[in-house]
Structure formats: structure tokens, C-alpha cells
Amino acid sequence: MSFLNSRKIAVIGGGSWATAIIKILCEQPNVQIRWWLRSKTDIEHIRKFHHNPSYLSDVYLSPKKVKVCDQMNDAIKGAEYVILAVPAAFVEESLHGLQHKHFKAKRVVSAIKGMIPGENALVTDWIADKFQVALADTCVIAGPCHAEEVALEKQSYLTIASTNGDTAKDFSGLMTCRFVTAKPLDDLYGVEYAAVMKNIVALACGITHGLGYGDNFQAVLVSNAMQEIGRFVTALDPREREMSSSAYLGDLLVTAYSQFSRNRLFGNMVGRGYSVKAAQLEMKMIAEGYYATKSICEMNKKYLVNLPVTNSVYRILYEDLSPVHVMEDLKKQLN
Numbered sequence: 001m002s003f004l005n006s007r008k009i010a011v012i013g014g015g016s017w018a019t020a021i022i023k024i025l026c027e028q029p030n031v032q033i034r035w036w037l038r039s040k041t042d043i044e045h046i047r048k049f050h051h052n053p054s055y056l057s058d059v060y061l062s063p064k065k066v067k068v069c070d071q072m073n074d075a076i077k078g079a080e081y082v083i084l085a086v087p088a089a090f091v092e093e094s095l096h097g098l099q100h101k102h103f104k105a106k107r108v109v110s111a112i113k114g115m116i117p118g119e120n121a122l123v124t125d126w127i128a129d130k131f132q133v134a135l136a137d138t139c140v141i142a143g144p145c146h147a148e149e150v151a152l153e154k155q156s157y158l159t160i161a162s163t164n165g166d167t168a169k170d171f172s173g174l175m176t177c178r179f180v181t182a183k184p185l186d187d188l189y190g191v192e193y194a195a196v197m198k199n200i201v202a203l204a205c206g207i208t209h210g211l212g213y214g215d216n217f218q219a220v221l222v223s224n225a226m227q228e229i230g231r232f233v234t235a236l237d238p239r240e241r242e243m244s245s246s247a248y249l250g251d252l253l254v255t256a257y258s259q260f261s262r263n264r265l266f267g268n269m270v271g272r273g274y275s276v277k278a279a280q281l282e283m284k285m286i287a288e289g290y291y292a293t294k295s296i297c298e299m300n301k302k303y304l305v306n307l308p309v310t311n312s313v314y315r316i317l318y319e320d321l322s323p324v325h326v327m328e329d330l331k332k333q334l335n
């Protein structure tokens with residue numbers, strides 16, 4: 001396959017998910033990936049040794065398919081798809097200096113399960129607004145999938161959601177390989193909000209686990225939380241959707257129960273008595289649910305949906321209330 005015929009993809013972000021996505025894409029015979037990451041030392045290391053020293057360092061990154069770039073412009077120039085894989089809180093800073101013209105004739109893929117803090121915007125909405133990209137030229141990568149399991153080539157499923165069926169189908173093809181099955185779906189908002197909210201639930205699961213609650217309680221917490229996510233998503237974007245499918249329930253389950261979940265780990269530290277600041281300092285990785293909790297609670301001032309789990313996490317993380325007391329209170333609201 002010549003360079004001219006290859007699929008050109010830019011990946012923005014140097015963390016575990018960006019590294020895993022590149023591994024998946026490299027399974028395609030005909031891709032050329034340009035990868036922007038902010039760390040100059042990581043860039044140098046990847047150029048020399050073809051592994052990311054900071055995240056998923058076992059993953060081999062073929063130099064035939066992957067070119068690392070320290071300039072954002074070089075990464076996105078000529079790309080058909082631009083995949084955003086930095087935590088939501090750093091999207092604005094990472095894309096600083098880019099304008100509408102840089103996104104012309106490109107489709108933007110959000111691999112992010114978070115909201116732009118301060119603006120309380122979904123990443124696809126924010127991109128559409130800020131860079132005048134048509135919403136139909138955006139899509140999201142969702143579904144229950146931890147980067148660490150991709151690195152181990154454990155069978156995984158992804159959902160590619162877009163309002164544009166052709167984009168969802170085409171990009172699903174690029175994300176399907178020996179160990180990943182990606183399926184298209186047309187519910188962009190529902191999938192994106194569910195992916196944001198499941199992180200908050202995983203924080204709650206971590207907190208209760210850290211406090212000493214067991215599996216019996218967590219099952220009740222997760223099933224109540226699933227109803228909560230359904231209520232919120234329906235209030236914002238009412239339509240028929242199968243909430244028990246893997247893009248919604250599946251992602252909630254893996255994040256709530258997996259040893260690899262950053263959000264669960266963060267919550268667990270808070271439940272065991274770490275302050276929020278100390279837990280953040282302890283973790284190199286980012287727990288999106290921390291930011292999402294604030295965004296969803298602020299948004300909900302308008303929608304007034306009953307969100308007992310999200311409100312409880314907010315009270316612990318942002319009002320500095322005792323996790324013990326907040327969970328005692330939550331217990332009375334579950335069924």
C-alpha cells in the first residue's frame with residue numbers, strides 16, 4: 001500500500017488511551033499515524049525505541065506506521081481523522097493556537113470520556129462550536145475498554161457513535177482488529193453523556209469500597225446509578241435507546257469493577273481517608289470523574305433530575321463532607 005493510498009490519522013495525547021488506540025490502528029495494513037504528545041522526552045524516547053516510556057510501555061509502536069510530532073500542525077496536516085485523546089481538562093490547552101482552517105475537511109473523533117470543565121460542554125459540542133466543525137463530522141469512541149487490556153490484546157468491544165452513519169461505520173472499520181470489535185451507533189449524545197457519568201459512579205464505587213462496603217452494596221449502587229444515568233440522558237436528549245447495551249451499561253460495569261479503573265482507584269483513596277488533593281498527587285493518571293461531577297451537578301441546576309449518586313460524590317469531593325456521613329445519607333435513597 002503506497003503512502004498516497006493510506007488512511008492518514010492524527011492522534012492527540014500521550015497517555016494510556018492514546019497509546020492503546022495507536023496500537024489498535026497499527027493492526028490496519030494501510031494507516032499512517034501522526035502522533036502529537038506534549039512531553040519532549042517521551043517524543044525522543046519513542047523516536048529511538050518505539051515504545052512510550054510513560055504509559056503502556058510494553059506496546060510496540062511501529063515506526064513504519066507511527067510518526068511522532070512535537071508540533072501540533074505537523075500532526076494534523078493532511079489527516080482525514082483527528083483523534084482527541086487527552087483528558088477533557090487539557091483539550092483547550094492542547095489545541096491552543098489551532099483555528100477553524102486547521103480542521104477543514106477533517107473528521108474529529110473524541111476518545112475522551114469527560115466534559116470541558118468551566119464550559120460544561122461535551123467534547124464534540126465544544127469542538128463543533130469552537131472550530132466550526134459540523135457535528136456530523138464528529139464521532140466518539142466509547143464502550144467498555146481499558147487501555148491496559150488492549151495492550152494485552154484481550155478481546156474488547158468498542159462503540160463508535162456519530163450522527164453520521166457513514167462516519168461511524170468507516171471509523172468502526174479502522175478500530176476493528178484481531179482483538180477489538182468496533183460497532184457503529186447513531187446515539188452521539190447518549191453515548192457521550194453515559195461515558196461521562198459512569199466515571200462518577202466508579203468514583204462512588206471506589207469510595208464505598210474504601211469505606212469497607214462490600215460487593216452486595218456495590219451491586220445496589222451500580223444498579224441505582226444506571227437508572228440515574230438513564231434519567232439524566234433522557235432529560236437532555238429524549239429518544240429510544242437500549243441502556244443495557246455495552247456502550248452504556250457495559251462501560252459502567254467495567255469502570256465500576258475493574259482493577260484498571262482510574263476513577264475507582266481515585267475514589268478508593270478518598271474512601272480510605274486521602275484528601276482529594278493527596279489522591280490527585282498520588283495518581284499520575286487522570287480520573288475524569290472528578291471534573292465531570294462538577295459539570296454534571298452544575299448542568300443539573302437547569303434539568304433538576306434526581307441524581308443521588310452524583311450529588312453524593314459532589315458533596316464529598318467539592319464540599320469536603322465526610323464520605324462516611326454522605327454514604328449513610330445515600331443509603332437511604334437507594335432501592
Ligand SMILES: NC(=O)C1=CN([C@@H]2O[C@H](COP(=O)(O)OP(=O)(O)OC[C@H]3O[C@@H](n4cnc5c(N)ncnc54)[C@H](OP(=O)(O)O)[C@@H]3O)[C@@H](O)[C@H]2O)C=CC1
Pocket residue numbers: 013014015016017018038039054055085086087088090093111112113114145146147148262284285286287288
Ligand atoms: N485509559 C483508558 O483505559 C481509557 C481512557 N479513556 C479516556 O481517554 C482520555 C485520556 O485519558 P488517558 O489516556 O487514560 O490518560 P492517562 O491518565 O493515561 O494520562 C494522563 C494524560 O494527561 C496528560 N496530562 C496530565 N496533566 C496534564 C496537563 N496539566 N496538561 C496537559 N496534559 C496533561 C498526560 O500527559 P503527560 O504524560 O505529558 O503528563 C497524559 O497524556 C480520558 O478522557 C479518559 O477518560 C477512554 C477509554 C479508556
Ligand SMILES: O=C(CO)COP(=O)(O)O
Pocket residue numbers: 113143144145146199202251254255260261262263264286287288
Ligand atoms: O473508560 C474507561 C474504560 O471503559 C476507563 O475508565 P477509567 O478512566 O476509570 O480508567
